[in-house]
Amino acid sequence: MTNLKTDRRSQRTQRFIHEALMALMQEKRYDDITVQDIIDRADVGRSTFYAHYQDKEDLMTSGLLRLMQILSEMVTKPSAMGETSLLPTQELFEHVQEHQNLFRGMVRGRGLELFFEKGQEYWNQKLTADLQALLPKGQVPAVPLPVLAQFIAGAFVTMLRWWLDNKMPYSPQEMDEMLQRLIMPAVRECLREG
Amino acid sequence: MTNLKTDRRSQRTQRFIHEALMALMQEKRYDDITVQDIIDRADVGRSTFYAHYQDKEDLMTSGLLRLMQILSEMVTKPSAMGETSLLPTQELFEHVQEHQNLFRGMVRGRGLELFFEKGQEYWNQKLTADLQALLPKGQVPAVPLPVLAQFIAGAFVTMLRWWLDNKMPYSPQEMDEMLQRLIMPAVRECLREG
Amino acid sequence: MTNLKTDRRSQRTQRFIHEALMALMQEKRYDDITVQDIIDRADVGRSTFYAHYQDKEDLMTSGLLRLMQILSEMVTKPSAMGETSLLPTQELFEHVQEHQNLFRGMVRGRGLELFFEKGQEYWNQKLTADLQALLPKGQVPAVPLPVLAQFIAGAFVTMLRWWLDNKMPYSPQEMDEMLQRLIMPAVRECLREG
Amino acid sequence: MTNLKTDRRSQRTQRFIHEALMALMQEKRYDDITVQDIIDRADVGRSTFYAHYQDKEDLMTSGLLRLMQILSEMVTKPSAMGETSLLPTQELFEHVQEHQNLFRGMVRGRGLELFFEKGQEYWNQKLTADLQALLPKGQVPAVPLPVLAQFIAGAFVTMLRWWLDNKMPYSPQEMDEMLQRLIMPAVRECLREG
DNA sequence: TCCTAAGCGAGACGGTACGTCTTGTCTTCCA
DNA sequence: TGGAAGACAAGACGTACCGTCTCGCTTAGGA
Numbered sequence: 001m002t003n004l005k006t007d008r009r010s011q012r013t014q015r016f017i018h019e020a021l022m023a024l025m026q027e028k029r030y031d032d033i034t035v036q037d038i039i040d041r042a043d044v045g046r047s048t049f050y051a052h053y054q055d056k057e058d059l060m061t062s063g064l065l066r067l068m069q070i071l072s073e074m075v076t077k078p079s080a081m082g083e084t085s086l087l088p089t090q091e092l093f094e095h096v097q098e099h100q101n102l103f104r105g106m107v108r109g110r111g112l113e114l115f116f117e118k119g120q121e122y123w124n125q126k127l128t129a130d131l132q133a134l135l136p137k138g139q140v141p142a143v144p145l146p147v148l149a150q151f152i153a154g155a156f157v158t159m160l161r162w163w164l165d166n167k168m169p170y171s172p173q174e175m176d177e178m179l180q181r182l183i184m185p186a187v188r189e190c191l192r193e194g
Numbered sequence: 195m196t197n198l199k200t201d202r203r204s205q206r207t208q209r210f211i212h213e214a215l216m217a218l219m220q221e222k223r224y225d226d227i228t229v230q231d232i233i234d235r236a237d238v239g240r241s242t243f244y245a246h247y248q249d250k251e252d253l254m255t256s257g258l259l260r261l262m263q264i265l266s267e268m269v270t271k272p273s274a275m276g277e278t279s280l281l282p283t284q285e286l287f288e289h290v291q292e293h294q295n296l297f298r299g300m301v302r303g304r305g306l307e308l309f310f311e312k313g314q315e316y317w318n319q320k321l322t323a324d325l326q327a328l329l330p331k332g333q334v335p336a337v338p339l340p341v342l343a344q345f346i347a348g349a350f351v352t353m354l355r356w357w358l359d360n361k362m363p364y365s366p367q368e369m370d371e372m373l374q375r376l377i378m379p380a381v382r383e384c385l386r387e388g
Numbered sequence: 389m390t391n392l393k394t395d396r397r398s399q400r401t402q403r404f405i406h407e408a409l410m411a412l413m414q415e416k417r418y419d420d421i422t423v424q425d426i427i428d429r430a431d432v433g434r435s436t437f438y439a440h441y442q443d444k445e446d447l448m449t450s451g452l453l454r455l456m457q458i459l460s461e462m463v464t465k466p467s468a469m470g471e472t473s474l475l476p477t478q479e480l481f482e483h484v485q486e487h488q489n490l491f492r493g494m495v496r497g498r499g500l501e502l503f504f505e506k507g508q509e510y511w512n513q514k515l516t517a518d519l520q521a522l523l524p525k526g527q528v529p530a531v532p533l534p535v536l537a538q539f540i541a542g543a544f545v546t547m548l549r550w551w552l553d554n555k556m557p558y559s560p561q562e563m564d565e566m567l568q569r570l571i572m573p574a575v576r577e578c579l580r581e582g
Numbered sequence: 583m584t585n586l587k588t589d590r591r592s593q594r595t596q597r598f599i600h601e602a603l604m605a606l607m608q609e610k611r612y613d614d615i616t617v618q619d620i621i622d623r624a625d626v627g628r629s630t631f632y633a634h635y636q637d638k639e640d641l642m643t644s645g646l647l648r649l650m651q652i653l654s655e656m657v658t659k660p661s662a663m664g665e666t667s668l669l670p671t672q673e674l675f676e677h678v679q680e681h682q683n684l685f686r687g688m689v690r691g692r693g694l695e696l697f698f699e700k701g702q703e704y705w706n707q708k709l710t711a712d713l714q715a716l717l718p719k720g721q722v723p724a725v726p727l728p729v730l731a732q733f734i735a736g737a738f739v740t741m742l743r744w745w746l747d748n749k750m751p752y753s754p755q756e757m758d759e760m761l762q763r764l765i766m767p768a769v770r771e772c773l774r775e776g
Numbered sequence: 777t778c779c780t781a782a783g784c785g786a787g788a789c790g791g792t793a794c795g796t797c798t799t800g801t802c803t804t805c806c807a
Numbered sequence: 808t809g810g811a812a813g814a815c816a817a818g819a820c821g822t823a824c825c826g827t828c829t830c831g832c833t834t835a836g837g838a
Contacts, residue, residue, distance in 0.1 A: 010809090010810095013810080034797085034798060034799085035798075035799070035800085036797095036798075036799095043811095044810085044811075045810060045811035045812055045813080046800085046801095046811085046812075046813070047800095047801085047802080047803095047810075047811075047812080047813090048809090048810055048811065048812095050800065050801080051809085051810080054800095055799080055800080056799095116355075120359075142375060143372045143375055143376060144372075147353070147356065147372055148376070150352060150353070150356045151349060151352060151353065151376050153352075154348060154349065154351075154352025154353075154355075154356075155345060155348065155349060155352070157348075157352075158344060158345060158347075158348025158349070158351075158352065159341070159344070159345065159348075161310075161348075162341065162344045162348075165314075178337045178338075178341055181336060181337055181380070181383065181384070182337060182342070182345050182380040182384070183380070185379035185380050185382075185383050186375070186376040186377070186379050186380060188379075189375065189379050190375070190376070203788065203789085203829080203830090204788070207788080207789080228818090228819060228820085229819075229820070229821085230818095230819070230820095233790095237790090238789080238790075239788095239789060239790035239791055239792095240790080240791075240792085240821090240822095241788095241789075241790075241791080241792095241822085241823085241824090242788075242789055242790070242791095244821065244822075245788075245789085248821090249820085249821075250820095397803080397804085397814065397815085398814075401814080401815080422792085422793060422794085423793075423794070423795085424792095424793075424794095427816095431816090432815080432816075433814095433815055433816035433817060433818085434795085434796095434816080434817075434818075435795095435796080435797075435798090435815075435816080435817085435818095436814075436815055436816070438795065438796075439814080439815085442795095443794085443795075500695070501694070501695060504743075530763060531760045531763055531764060532760075535741070535744065535760055536764070538740060538741070538744045539737060539740060539741065539764050541740075542736060542737065542739075542740025542741075542743075542744075543733060543736065543737060543740070545736075545740075546732060546733060546735075546736025546737070546739075546740065547729070547732070547733065547736075549698075549736075550729065550732045550736075553702075566725045566726075566729055569724060569725055569768070569771065569772065570725060570730070570733050570768040570772070571768070573767035573768050573770075573771050574763070574764040574765070574767050574768060576767075577763065577767050578763070578764070591782090591783065591784085591834090591835095592783075595783080595784080616823085616824060616825090617824075617825070617826085618823095618824075618825095621785095625785090626784080626785075627783095627784060627785035627786055627787085628785085628786075628787070628826085628827095629784075629785080629786085629787090629826095629827085629828080629829090630783075630784055630785070632826065632827075633783080633784085636826095637825085637826075638825095
């Protein structure tokens with residue numbers, strides 16, 4: 001039998017821990033954050049932390065999955081799927097801009113690594129499906145769709161990193177435009193001819 | 195006046211240390227390698243290690259710079275600069291295949307992160323110059339050249355990572371072809387019209 | 389509010405560490421004992437050691453203070469305070485004989501140095517008070533009492549060291565007799581005439 | 583065949599090293615002085631140091647032996663041997679006062695330990711002989727002469743240490759008087775009756 | 777006068793111990 | 808009974824010295 005009160009308390013504790021990590025990520029690199037930092041900030045006991053997460057990486061992973069679901073929701077808005085845009089990345093760039101400290105911390109240190117690892121299968125699956133839908137029936141793509149998907153996801157992250165590392169010299173719209181301009185020719189080329 | 199013999203000894207020691215790291219990278223992740231592992235393998239005293247490198251990261255960085263110079267030499271062979279190929283990446287893919295354990299180790303753990311950080315300015319500078327040369331005079335690129343350079347470098351690394359993570363299902367030639375097919379449309383598009 | 393169980397655990401750990409040092413002191417010189425030796429013997433983590441003591445010297449110091457309290461208790465037994473004996477050193481010599489390995493280790497190396505430093509104010513205070521009590525009222529001692537106290541304490545340690553260094557060729561009783569014979573004339577002389 | 587010039591050069595180097603140690607001892611504790619400190623101060627190569635001395639302790643020891651010979655010369659002046667004074671310690675106290683920084687450094691740290699160890703046999707031998715001469719023929723001392731000698735030497739060092747540790751509140755003459763007053767009763771007592 | 781051997785500085789090196797730091801486990805207490 | 812508090816073992820880290828060593832430079836004394 002589940003204990004509602006207890007569950008609610010658990011969730012509250014988990015939220016505190018997550019928020020602590022997010023807050024710390026605004027201040028220093030993921031790698032430089034210690035478990036002690038997190039539990040101090042979250043005002044939580046050491047054992048409590050380990051009761052909920054295997055280690056710091058596990059906490060980060062769970063946070064990233066949550067984040068990617070949020071990002072994914074932006075992307076799946078039907079209106080966004082135009083013909084020129086496979087990924088409605090403008091909204092993603094905007095979101096990143098709003099939480100730039102968080103992302104900046106993630107992009108440095110082990111964070112991006114995890115983002116990439118965990119995000120890979122997630123985005124790849126999604127993008128591969130989307131690409132499959134765009135591919136005329138019976139046609140063989142010039143480049144295998146998983147490779148193409150990886151390329152697109154990688155290009156987005158690359159641009160993102162460059163943007164953050166260079167103090168965001170362009171607006172989200174401009175970034176989106178450039179990204180589309182770089183990606184779409186390849187996409188069109190690949191899907192047109194086998 | 196410099197002491198030749200001493201210098202030579204120093205270099206020998208540094209080489210041992212580097213080789214130890216390389217050897218260990220074939221066996222386990224960069225992050226899991228300790229300084230103790232390295233000095234044991236190199237048969238070198240702890241203080242000697244720290245006399246030459248600030249820490250493990252510094253050692254890795256210096257190795258990466260050396261590696262990138264090697265890679266760069268491949269790329270700058272005049273014959274390689276054809277019209278379809280901005281980066282003669284086939285040779286790079288081949289080189290990676292030959293030392294796949296090394297690269298696999300690098301791609302995981304903090305290694306790639308460093309590779310990226312240190313390589314960024316290096317490749318960007320080089321690619322930006324190459325692109326500038328390809329751009330007809332007086333023409334403004336559709337995407338700023340630094341962005342384009344970053345995009346190309348990122349695409350290469352992305353493909354590389356995917357290749358290694360997926361047990362290299364294609365030959366270096368195929369990888370090169372795909373990469374060119376993905377990159378070149380964007381490059382042509384960007385350079386043609388402002 | 390204090391945590392009783394935790395305190396008890398701490399004390400247990402501290403006891404282990406102390407016992408480890410004592411055991412090691414029977415085997416080799418204090419200076420030759422490393423922190424690693426101690427924590428290995430005590431089966432304790434490195435950080436635990438440093439959580440309880442600043443360094444090896446601090447551990448030794450705390451042990452010496454404890455030891456001196458034990459020795460002090462012997463000395464303060466009322467029966468022992470006869471007219472011929474200011475310090476009932478026979479019991480001290482006996483105690484040393486019983487734990488000769490321990491003391492031998494202490495007398496060599498930095499141990500005695502610490503014994504002296506830490507013991508100085510302890511014995512001086514005690515001896516000065518005792519001497520003050522023995523001094524007839526209104527009389528001025530021939531030698532300032534702190535000096536006399538220092539002299540007595542030093543004489544004891546000197547004899548002790550000689551005894552240990554020379555394989556204890558006399559019994560504790562004999563040592564005590566000799567010490568008294570050497571010290572008491574001076575004491576009597578000093579207290580008698582100003 | 584010996585090389586005179588070479589020998590002379592060696593001696594010069596040794597003198598530099600000794601002077602460096604002496605100078606450093608005025609500034610910090612013996613234990614806190616490193617070989618590096620010494621060779622920097624002496625402007626001497628590391629290997630040169632180890633060519634002359636086994637280690638820092640060896641250097642100190644050789645310095646102490648030299649010092650003790652100097653002190654010994656003071657003591658053996660015939661005029662000094664009065665009936666009330668076994669050791670003409672006033673001159674010793676004066677000498678110490680003149681070089682108080684040096685002695686202060688020696689008394690702290692491992693220096694005194696060495697002073698004691700090395701000085702023991704030296705003084706004991708000398709004092710034992712002197713005491714033997716004072717002992718009427720055929721008489722057995724109340725306390726074995728080696729013990730008495732040790733006691734006297736120890737008392738001197740004890741007083742010395744106390745004096746230095748307490749900022750030398752008395753003049754050398756006063757110290758000498760006190761020491762004589764403390765020691766001589768015991769000496770007289772021991773030599774008089776068996 | 778040249779040459780050879782020693783003394784020497786410089787400092788790289790392997791090694792050992794240090795005191796600090798972080799991790800993940802475990803125990804105890806409290807609400 | 809679940810979570811806070813925090814002691815603990817384990818072990819990597821970067822620093823500080825040590826004593827050994829190799830290397831060239833300088834210099835003296837014999838050829």
